[in-house]
Amino acid sequence: xxxxxxSSKAQDPADTDDKQSLFPFITNKSDNNPDNKxxxxxxxxxxxxxxxxxxxxxxxxxxxxxxHRSYLRRFPDAPSIDAAYFRRRSILGRVTSVGDGDNFRxxxxxxxxxxxxxxxxxxxxxxxxxxLKDNTVHVRLAGIDAPELAHFGRxxxxxxxxxxxxxxxYLLNRRVRAYLHRPDQYQRVVATVYVRHFLDFPIxxxxxxxxxxxxxxxxxxxxxxxxxxxxGGEATEVKYRNAEWWAKLKGNGMWxxxxxxxxxxxxxxxxxxxxxxxxxxGNGNGKNGNGKNxx
Numbered sequence: 631x632x633x634x635x636x637s638s639k640a641q642d643p644a645d646t647d648d649k650q651s652l653f654p655f656i657t658n659k660s661d662n663n664p665d666n667k668x669x670x671x672x673x674x675x676x677x678x679x680x681x682x683x684x685x686x687x688x689x690x691x692x693x694x695x696x697x698h699r700s701y702l703r704r705f706p707d708a709p710s711i712d713a714a715y716f717r718r719r720s721i722l723g724r725v726t727s728v729g730d731g732d733n734f735r736x737x738x739x740x741x742x743x744x745x746x747x748x749x750x751x752x753x754x755x756x757x758x759x760x761x762l763k764d765n766t767v768h769v770r771l772a773g774i775d776a777p778e779l780a781h782f783g784r785x786x787x788x789x790x791x792x793x794x795x796x797x798x799x800y801l802l803n804r805r806v807r808a809y810l811h812r813p814d815q816y817q818r819v820v821a822t823v824y825v826r827h828f829l830d831f832p833i834x835x836x837x838x839x840x841x842x843x844x845x846x847x848x849x850x851x852x853x854x855x856x857x858x859x860x861x862g863g864e865a866t867e868v869k870y871r872n873a874e875w876w877a878k879l880k881g882n883g884m885w886x887x888x889x890x891x892x893x894x895x896x897x898x899x900x901x902x903x904x905x906x907x908x909x910x911x912g913n914g915n916g917k918n919g920n921g922k923n924x925x
Contacts, residue, residue, distance in 0.1 A: 701741060709813070711767070716812050731779070735762075737765065773861040774841045792849065
């Protein structure tokens with residue numbers, strides 16, 4: 631049997647009836663076709679038996695493409711995230727590194743394990759730094775400020791290492807869901823982040839708000855910058871401020887004896903002070919030597 635059936639070459643007479651039944655839009659009958667060449671019968675394309683399967687197939691293809699774009703498309707970094715995601719959508723990913731007490735990086739895994747991440751060979755999560763470079767989303771925890779680690783020659787704040795170590799042990803190599811609020815000027819996304827732990831007492835796999843957990847342990851303060859603060863809603867801000875109040879009352883973390891400590895300096899006070907010092911020294915208009923104050 632020759633393919634395609636409307637080939638202009640001579641047809642085998644034995645195949646004519648079979649082809650006519652399989653391809654009703656092919657015809658050899660025409661007064662202007664003395665050589666009996668196969669011709670397209672365009673009227674057959676408007677018949678329901680042709681239109682309906684075509685519409686079903688086209689709709690299925692377009693729906694699959696739309697579903698993939700909306701739910702299964704992977705973002706390699708924060709700048710690549712669509713603006714439509716902010717304040718509407720969340721992303722799921724595995725934490726690959728923790729940079730400070732309030733920011734970390736995740737490898738975006740859309741669809742999670744149900745989509746094959748972690749067990750399908752072509753959907754593995756990289757472990758090597760060279761594979762992760764420029765391939766992770768930088769996340770800034772919404773609503774909180776953690777003590778600063780040592781940066782650019784500046785000494786670390788008290789409790790900065792404690793906050794960093796706790797966040798690392800709580801998140802590293804775990805799957806988290808980040809509800810995106812907005813991008814910031816440092817190519818990060820500000821997000822409210824949730825994580826589940828199998829050994830969470832008394833309810834295993836309970837969803838925990840990471841920012842809230844840091845506040846209640848006294849490892850961070852409520853974000854108090856004059857601009858750029860983000861909580862994801864008034865109710866969340868109230869919850870965070872209550873958590874900080876209780877941490878102060880109980881003397882958790884950085885709040886232990888802070889009222890008697892005349893040298894106590896909050897993360898916001900620290901950044902204000904070093905910003906003024908940098909400005910006085912002509913070092914980047916109040917920013918660090920690279921022209922950035924990543925808080």
